[in-house]
Amino acid sequence: MNDTSQKTRSTLAYPKFRKHFTEFIGIGANDHLWVDGCDTVELAERYGTPLYVTSESQFRHNYRGFYDAFAKLYPQVQVLFANKCNNSLAVRHIMNQEGAGGDAFGVNEMYFALLTGMDGRKLVLNGSNKDAAEIEMAVRNRVCVNIDAMDELDIIAATAERLGIDAEVGVRLKLDLKPLENRFATELHGPGSLAEQGRDHKWGMPYAQTVELIKKIQKIKRLHPVEVSYHLSRMDNKADDFAVMAREMVQWVAKLRDDTSWTASWIDLGGGWATGRPEKTGPDGADDDSTPSYDEYAEAVCTAIKDECKKLNLKLPGIKIEPGRAVAAKCGILIGRVGAVKEWPERKKKWVNLDASATNHLFPAASQHWYYHAVVANKVSAPLADPVDIVGPLCTPDILASQRAMPKMVRGDLVAFLDAGSYAEPRVSSFNAQLKPATVMVSGGSAFVTTERERLSDVLGRYRVPSHLIEASFGRDTSIG
């Protein structure tokens, strides 16, 4: 009983490029980088830099690919786009039109999603510290709340009772993941193996607490438990690790059935699904051709769930999946313009300064081991020269790419980083009073501003000066008048 909106999909017009980086991003006949029907050199000229450029059709294409991979193997699938990876209202509209649900983390993400007219029943609310206003918004809009701490239950129960609304809830598990004891992910998520990270991080409730929680919920007329959820502490790129997670979730569901007589209707598998490219991306460039495809993930996970359900005599639950990066990363690029180019020939060092910063593309800022493929957008195929450091304007090392072989660059050239469609714009941080970039979305041959460039007044307008400091700085002479 999969989503019927799949039947009414719009047709996508696929562009032809000299070389494709994705279906909708590639090198045009003029050797410029193109996003769908738009030349990025013209976009940079028209909208300024630093600039994010996203492709509407790539979002649609990727979502469909992800959904279809699972839906062809499994009878009941909901793909909930992880809104956190790209909060753009335009993107959420696209997801709604494609039939996607959503994972909202916190009250504002839920509010944004609801503002686009999405059906709250297709959202889940995640988060480790939900407050009363947030829970009220969820209950009023029929959003399923994934409970992550015992005391959330009282707030949800009181809210549902006060409003006279029945509420669906889930429970976030703290899996053991024993078979992942020696599997390691990226350093971004803290030290230790996937199993250790899962035990150490703040999310999820241990088994005994989930039994207690379900038994309490069973006594509350207005609350209906529907799902168990987990999010694999991510950035890993082995499909089998997700199968391990899925199996343990099924085992947990069976145990809960035996101990509480409640059987979850849905298993929510969270996000963490990687996305790779031949040119490499991700931690140390590990996400390359060997990264699982959507089909490989679906095969591993659906087989594990079916197999485990059969063993444990469980009716197949529906599955919810919350991909962020795997759907959105390849849908966007970040463009910066080259300014000062500095050389130190004796040390064979060269720095190429951009107006874009590492804080505009989250992961280089968080980890210098993070790799995003970069091209010179106005001469993509020019021969490679000696390696350079590509740096941003901040008063930090601000390294976007270290010792990268690139074509020779001069002031005015444009550098584009691929895979900026997820976790770039929503995680931009400000330093040195830099203004946050704009985003344009390309649809065929047209471009639309979907996020305005931050203005100086947006930044300056938040500051206040206490009156005694104003008086001390501009002290008036009170002797006259």
Ligand SMILES: Cc1ncc(COP(=O)(O)O)c(C=O)c1O
């Ligand atoms: C609960 C949950 N779901 C989904 C996601 C999306 O993860 P990803 O972008 O790695 O798929 C996250 C990311 O932190 C998450 O915490």
